[in-house]
Amino acid sequence: MSYDFCRAHPAMTDLLAALKGAAEPTRLRILGLLARAELTVSELVQILGQSQPRLSRHLKLMDEAGLIDRFREGAWVFHRRAAEGVGAELAARVVALIDDSDPGHQRDMARLDQVLKARTEAAAAYFAANAAQWDRIRTLHVPEAEVEAALDRVIGADRIDFLVDIGTGTGRMLELFGARAGRGLGVDLSHEMLAIARARLDQAGLVNCQVRHGDLHALPLADGAADLIIVHQVLHFAADPQAAIAEAARVLAQRGRIVLVDFLPHGLEELRDRHAHRRLGFTPREVAAWGRSAHLDFDLVATLAGDPLSVGIWLGRKTAATSKDGPLP
Structure with a gap:
């Protein structure tokens, strides 16, 4: 040629x-x-x-x-x-x-x-050795099944072109919603968690879903790439939650959605010392303010009361002011 x-x-x-x-x-x-x-x-x-x-x-x-x-x-x-x-x-x-x-x-x-069986066994061994910290936190708020059911209602059954799970951890969100997506990508900083996520995705047969090592403050994605972004119980670990929201907004498609799941304000200081939580929950007002600075409209669409931790689910969309096609639905 x-x-x-x-x-x-x-x-x-x-x-x-x-x-x-x-x-x-x-x-x-x-x-x-x-x-x-x-x-x-x-x-x-x-x-x-x-x-x-x-x-x-x-x-x-x-x-x-x-x-x-x-x-x-x-x-x-x-x-x-x-x-x-x-x-x-x-x-x-x-x-x-x-x-x-x-x-x-x-x-x-x-x-x-x-090879995949060996990978699964290694991931399971790590999780078994470290599961106590996750189990401890789960006992403090509403059951995960209730949170996931509420999340399912918020996301709906419509087809998703490209799903991005920020701070994917063990890949649970990809397990739940990956089958509805053309593509799914989970991003996390923990190599150990990514090993668990890969094993679980392999077991679930979700070949359309992948996980990548990356920072929620600098996602390895192009502008406007994602149709649905999930940020599930991650923001309270972030060094700069506002910057993390802004970075998520950057990679969100113009008519895409961000679903944020995290704790509402609480006073359990032990979570900082024992589990590296930087923030003790978030108020709807501050989440809305961060959204506005990133040209997102955030609404608290579900509140799940727990004792002593309650969980909030926020739904965010890009504001009409940033849309090239007019007001968003």
Whole structure:
């Protein structure tokens, strides 16, 4: 293909690069695996039985061709089939053509199941060792089932294009609402929590949902990317809650929604010392004020009384003043 043709037809060039990137047996096997789960190089080594340098080379070429996405999380790098672009479309079609009855593919899937089982067991062990602190807090407010039922009513049953769960923790919000979304992404700073979330998403079969290491004050997302943002029991940990709200507003689509779940004001100072809570709940007035500064309208749409902790659910939308299409519904 000539240089002039490439300049005139960039989409065709991207397609050609994606085709070249997929045209190798090991890379086809990798695509089949990454369509099921996010994997590190070491996990792919276990499954495919090939050397790390060789697989790293394949992954680099596939990333450059737009077939896969790479996400660094501390010392680890996770890989998954690309979510957007020409390479993503080609990868999806290639994976759909893989014969599930092929013995080689079945061996790959069986080894993948072993890797995911080991991941689940490791995450479960960490959670078991640290569950006491979460259980302690749960006894202080209304049952989670009631909070989740109220949240379900607020979010509704409509289809969500792109769901973002800020401070995803163990991925519970993605478990609850990921099936309603075209894509779901959870962001959290805790590597241990992300390991638990990945395991739970794998168990739930939510291949459309992913988790990423990131800070709620600097989300790894483009402006206006998310249709629904959930901030569930996270804001009281934030160093700067107002800045966190502003950052969420940045990545919210013009007609999108933010659902904030957190404690109403309380006096349990022990939560600061024992559980690193920076704030002891929030008043509707201050949440509304933070919303206005970020061009969001926040309404307290549900109050769930507990003893001694009560939970509030706020629904936020971008204000009409920021809309390019006129007043929001």
